[in-house]
Amino acid sequence: xxxxxxxxxxxxxxxxxxxxxxxxxxxxxxxxxxxxxxxxxxxxxxxxxxxxxxxxxxxxxxxxxxxxxxxxxxxxxxxxxxxxxxxxxxxxxxxxxxxxxxxxxxxxxxxxxxxxxxxxxxxxxxxxxxxxxxxxxxxxxxxxxxxxxxxxxxxxxxxxxxxxxxxxxxxxxxxxxxxxxxxxxxxxxxxxxxxxxxxxxxxxxxxxxxxxxxxxxxxxxxxxxxxxxxxxxxxxxxxxxxxxxxxxxxxxxxxxxxxxxxxxxxxxxxxxxxxxxxxxxxxxxxxxxxxxxxxxxxxxxxxxxxxxxxxxxxxxxxxxxxxxxxxxxxxxxxxxxxxxxxxxxxxxxxxxxxxxxxxxxxxxxxxxxxxxxxxxxxxxxxxxxxxxxxxxxxxxxxxxxxxxxxxxxxxxxxxxxxxxxxxxxxxxxxxxxxxxxxxxxxxxxxxxxxxxxxxxxxxxxxxxxxx
Amino acid sequence: xxxxxxxxxxxxxxxxxxxxxxxxxxxxxxxxxxxxxxxxxxxxxxxxxxxxxxxxxxxxxxxxxxxxxxxxxxxxxxxxxxxxxxxxxxxxxxxxxxxxxxxxxxxxxxxxxxxxxxxxxxxxxxxxxxxxxxxxxxxxxxxxxxxxxxxxxxxxxxxxxxxxxxxxxxxxxxxxxxxxxxxxxxxxxxxxxxxxxxxxxxxxx
Ligand code: SF4
Numbered sequence: 001x002x003x004x005x006x007x008x009x010x011x012x013x014x015x016x017x018x019x020x021x022x023x024x025x026x027x028x029x030x031x032x033x034x035x036x037x038x039x040x041x042x043x044x045x046x047x048x049x050x051x052x053x054x055x056x057x058x059x060x061x062x063x064x065x066x067x068x069x070x071x072x073x074x075x076x077x078x079x080x081x082x083x084x085x086x087x088x089x090x091x092x093x094x095x096x097x098x099x100x101x102x103x104x105x106x107x108x109x110x111x112x113x114x115x116x117x118x119x120x121x122x123x124x125x126x127x128x129x130x131x132x133x134x135x136x137x138x139x140x141x142x143x144x145x146x147x148x149x150x151x152x153x154x155x156x157x158x159x160x161x162x163x164x165x166x167x168x169x170x171x172x173x174x175x176x177x178x179x180x181x182x183x184x185x186x187x188x189x190x191x192x193x194x195x196x197x198x199x200x201x202x203x204x205x206x207x208x209x210x211x212x213x214x215x216x217x218x219x220x221x222x223x224x225x226x227x228x229x230x231x232x233x234x235x236x237x238x239x240x241x242x243x244x245x246x247x248x249x250x251x252x253x254x255x256x257x258x259x260x261x262x263x264x265x266x267x268x269x270x271x272x273x274x275x276x277x278x279x280x281x282x283x284x285x286x287x288x289x290x291x292x293x294x295x296x297x298x299x300x301x302x303x304x305x306x307x308x309x310x311x312x313x314x315x316x317x318x319x320x321x322x323x324x325x326x327x328x329x330x331x332x333x334x335x336x337x338x339x340x341x342x343x344x345x346x347x348x349x350x351x352x353x354x355x356x357x358x359x360x361x362x363x364x365x366x367x368x369x370x371x372x373x374x375x376x377x378x379x380x381x382x383x384x385x386x387x388x389x390x391x392x393x394x395x396x397x398x399x400x401x402x403x404x405x406x407x408x409x410x411x412x413x414x415x416x417x418x419x420x421x422x423x424x425x426x427x428x429x430x431x432x433x434x435x436x437x438x439x440x441x442x443x444x445x446x447x448x449x450x451x452x453x454x455x456x457x458x459x460x461x462x463x464x465x466x467x
Numbered sequence: 468x469x470x471x472x473x474x475x476x477x478x479x480x481x482x483x484x485x486x487x488x489x490x491x492x493x494x495x496x497x498x499x500x501x502x503x504x505x506x507x508x509x510x511x512x513x514x515x516x517x518x519x520x521x522x523x524x525x526x527x528x529x530x531x532x533x534x535x536x537x538x539x540x541x542x543x544x545x546x547x548x549x550x551x552x553x554x555x556x557x558x559x560x561x562x563x564x565x566x567x568x569x570x571x572x573x574x575x576x577x578x579x580x581x582x583x584x585x586x587x588x589x590x591x592x593x594x595x596x597x598x599x600x601x602x603x604x605x606x607x608x609x610x611x612x613x614x615x616x617x618x619x620x621x622x623x624x625x626x627x628x629x630x631x632x633x634x635x636x637x638x639x640x641x642x643x644x645x646x647x648x649x650x651x652x653x654x655x656x657x658x659x660x661x662x663x664x665x666x667x668x669x670x671x672x
Contacts, residue, residue, distance in 0.1 A: 025655040139551075269665050
C-alpha cells in the first residue's frame with residue numbers, strides 16, 4: 001500500500017502483475033512460484049512423447065477437459081491429405097498422438113477435422129484462450145495468444161508433462177516491460193513491420209527475461225488478428241511472452257465461440273476481464289517507445305529476425321560475415337530489387353483471414369512473376385473455408401499461387417517438403433534461421449503485403465508502390 | 468528421473484558461436500521418432516556431416532575432432548539454445564553424452580529444459596570462457612560449490628538458482644516436487660473456481 005493524499009491506495013500494478021498474481025498457488029524459494037495453468041495445448045510433433053512419457057511414469061492428466069491437441073506441424077498440406085506425410089516417419093507422430101490423446105481423454109483436432117489448424121490460430125477461433133488465463137503449449141509461438149490478454153507462452157515437453165500432471169508450473173517471475181507504439185501506422189505498413197522494427201532496433205535478445213505488454217494507440221487500433229501477429233514474434237524478441245490488455249474488440253471477437261463462457265457467466269467473465277489493464281501509475285522494469293508513424297515495410301536480410309531493415313534500407317556495413325555468406329548478400333546492398341525464387345504466405349504469424357484478404361486484394365487480377373514458386377497455406381481449416389467462400393482462393397490461384405490445406409507447412413522444414421536448396425524465399429513466417437524452410441533455403445521474412453508485392457515483381461519490392 | 472549431477476571433470480569442447488539455436492543443435496529433419504531417444508546421431512547434424520542427410524563426418528567440425536571425443540562439456544557462445552522450445556535439443560545433447568554447457572548466456576526455455584534433463588547450463592563471462600578455451604585442458608565443475616576450475620589456481624563461480632541446483636544435485640523430478648503440494652493446488656482451484664468458473668471446462672461444457 002502507498003500513502004497518497006492521506007489515503008491508502010493499493011499499489012498500482014501492471015497487467016502482467018495481475019495475470020501473474022491471480023495464478024500464484026504458492027510462493028517457492030527465491031523469485032519462484034507455483035503458478036496455476038488454465039490451458040495446455042499440444043501438437044503432434046511433441047504431443048505423443050509428452051503424453052506417453054507421462055503415462056509411462058504412471059501419471060495421469062489431472063484435468064483432461066482443459067488439455068487440447070491438434071495436428072498441425074507435420075501434417076501434410078497438399079490437397080487430399082491423409083495421415084501420410086512427406087517427412088519420413090511423420091505418420092507415426094500423427095497416429096501416436098491420436099492414440100495418446102484418446103488414452104488420456106483429451107480433445108484432439110485431427111487431420112481432417114473442420115476445426116483443425118495451426119495451434120495458435122485455432123485456439124482463439126475456438127475460444128480456448130481467454131483473457132486472464134494462463135495457457136501453455138510446447139511451442140515457442142504460444143505468445144501469439146497473448147493478444148487476448150492471456151499469459152500464454154511456450155514450454156518444453158517436460159514442462160508440458162508437469163502442467164498436465166499437476167495443473168501448475170514452477171516458474172521464475174520475469175520482469176515486466178512495456179512497448180508502446182504511439183501514433184498510427186502509415187499505409188502499407190502492418191503489425192508484422194511493427195514487431196520486426198522492434199526486434200531490429202532493440203536486438204533479438206531485447207526482451208530477454210521480460211514479460212512484454214504491447215500498448216499505445218497503434219496497438220489499440222489493431223484488430224485481433226493484427227494483435228496476434230504482433231504478439232506472435234515476442235518470442236523472437238526473447239520475451240517470455242507478449243500480451244495486450246483485452247478490450248471491446250477482444251470480447252467481440254470471442255463472443256459465441258465454442259469454449260467461451262455462456263449466459264450470465266459470460267457477463268461475469270467480461271466484468272472481470274475489463275479489469276485486466278495496467279494501472280495508470282504502474283511502473284515497468286523496462287519501457288520502450290516507438291513512433292508507429294515512422295515504421296516502414298520491413299524485410300529481413302540475415303539469419304536472425306534482428307537482421308532486418310526497412311524496405312528502403314541496405315544491408316548494414318556492420319553485418320557479420322556468416323549470415324551474409326549464407327544469404328549471399330553484400331554489405332551495403334539494397335534489399336529492394338533482390339530477385340526471389342519463391343514466396344510463402346502462411347504460418348501462425350500471418351495466415352488468418354484478414355491477412356489473406358489483404359494479400360488477395362493486392363493480387364486480384366494480377367499474375368506473379370513467371371520464375372516465382374508461390375504458396376499460400378491458410379492458418380486453419382476454418383480460415384480456408386471462409387476464404388474460399390469469399391473467392392480468395394480463386395484470386396490466389398489465378399495469380400499463380402498454390403492454395404493448400406491448413407497447417408504449419410513450409411514455415412519450417414521437418415524433413416519432408418521444402419523449397420529448393422539455395423532458393424531465396426520471401427515469407428510471412430517468423431524465423432529466418434539457416435535452413436528453417438529447407439536445407440540451404442534463404443528466408444526473408446516480411447508482411448503478407450510485402451510478400452505479394454515481391455511475388456508480383458519477382459524481386460523484393462516495396463508494397464507502397466502498389467497502393 | 469535424471470542422473471544426479473555433482474562433480475564433473477572433462478575436457479570442454481569449444482563451440483564458440485553466438486545464437487546457436489535448437490534447429491542447429493538438432494535439425495527438425497533429424498527428429499525421426501516420437502520418443503526421446505535415437506537423437507544423438509542428429510546432434511549438430513547440419514555442421515557435423517558433409518552434406519544434408521549424409522552420415523560422412525566433416526572433419527572440420529569440432530564434434531568430430533578425436534581430441535574432444537570424450538568431452539562431456541560444451542563451451543559455447545552467447546544465447547545458446549535459442550529458437551524453438553523443442554526439448555529434443557537437450558535430449559540429443561544428453562544422449563550424446565554431454566552433461567554441461569558453459570556459455571555467457573542461455574535461452575531461458577533451453578536452460579529450463581537442461582535442468583529437467585540433468586544437464587547443467589553454467590553461465591560464465593565470455594572472457595572466462597575464452598581462457599578455458601585457450602588453456603584447452605580438462606575443467607572441473609563442482610555444482611555444490613558453484614565453481615568451475617582449470618588446473619590448480621584458476622576458477623570461476625557461476626550462478627544457479629536454488630531449485631535448479633537441488634534438482635540437478637539430487638536428480639529430482641519437478642513433477643514429484645509439485646505433487647507434494649497437491650493439497651495447496653486443490654485448495655487454490657476450489658477458490659478460483661468460484662471466481663472464474665469458466666476456466667473449468669467439462670463441468671458445464
Ligand atoms: S506455423 Fe511455424 S512458427 Fe507457427 S507453430 Fe507452426 S511451425 Fe511454429
